[in-house]
Amino acid sequence: MVVSLTIDGKAISVPNGTVLLEASRQAGSPIPTICYHQATAPNSLCRICVVEIEGQRLLQPACTVLAAEGMKVQTHSERVIRVRRTILEMLAASIDLSDAPEILDLIDVYQASTDRFPNSTRRSSATLDDNPMYIRDYSKCILCWRCVQVCADDAQFVQAINFKNRGFQTQISTFYENSLPTTTCVFCGQCIGVCPTGALKTKSKFLLEKGYTPEQISSLSVNPRHSRK
Secondary structure: OEEEEEEOOEEEEEEOOOEHHHHHHHOOOOOOOOOOOOOOOOOOOOOOOEEEEOOOOOOEEOOOOEOOOOOEEEOOOHHHHHHHHHHHHHHHHHOOOOOOHHHHHHHHHOOOOOOOOOOOOOOOOOOEOOOOOEEEOHHHOOOOOHHHHHHOOOOOOOOOEEEEOOHHHOEEEEHHHOOHHHOOOOOOOHHHHHOOOOOEEEHHHHHHHOOOOHHHHHHHOOOHHHHOO
16 A cells, blocks of 8 residues: 655655655655664654645654555755754754764755753763773763664663663763663663764774874773673
């Protein structure tokens, strides 16, 4: 069964159950994403993929809303662009995006002002270096949920990390803020693979960026299991 709809004035038919994000790609109108990742379940957290649907008052997240018969969608209307620009400006005001090239590209595309909210409080966090494999810098974390998802039911079923606190104080953490070697972490690296902002890095990459040579890094390497307490 297929459904027919219009996206940015272009008629398109897609299989029933197709989300608007994929339908828009097929229509030649790709939609930007941040929290969405093909390896994780869509969660509609960042809202950068919102679109305007005729007859609906609120903008809708394209990563979770299904294409429906007769639907008329605008993926880059003036209202949509304004919302995406504001989201990017709020991220720039609260998070260190220096290691987030895809988001920086979106800031350029949508001409977002990185100093629109100069009085906003930038999220700060000490760099966590509690194991020989990974570095965690949550001052760069946009809370996209990807790392938590792959650590849990979307991939590893380990559940070594999750959210803590609420509101602006929300942060990714281990249970009771324990060091990674003392948690259920198996050091698979999938959390690093899906992180879009550099909040999670291998220690070797982190040290290379700090100016260490490969030889120096090699001398510092130890088996993570030896660090378990």
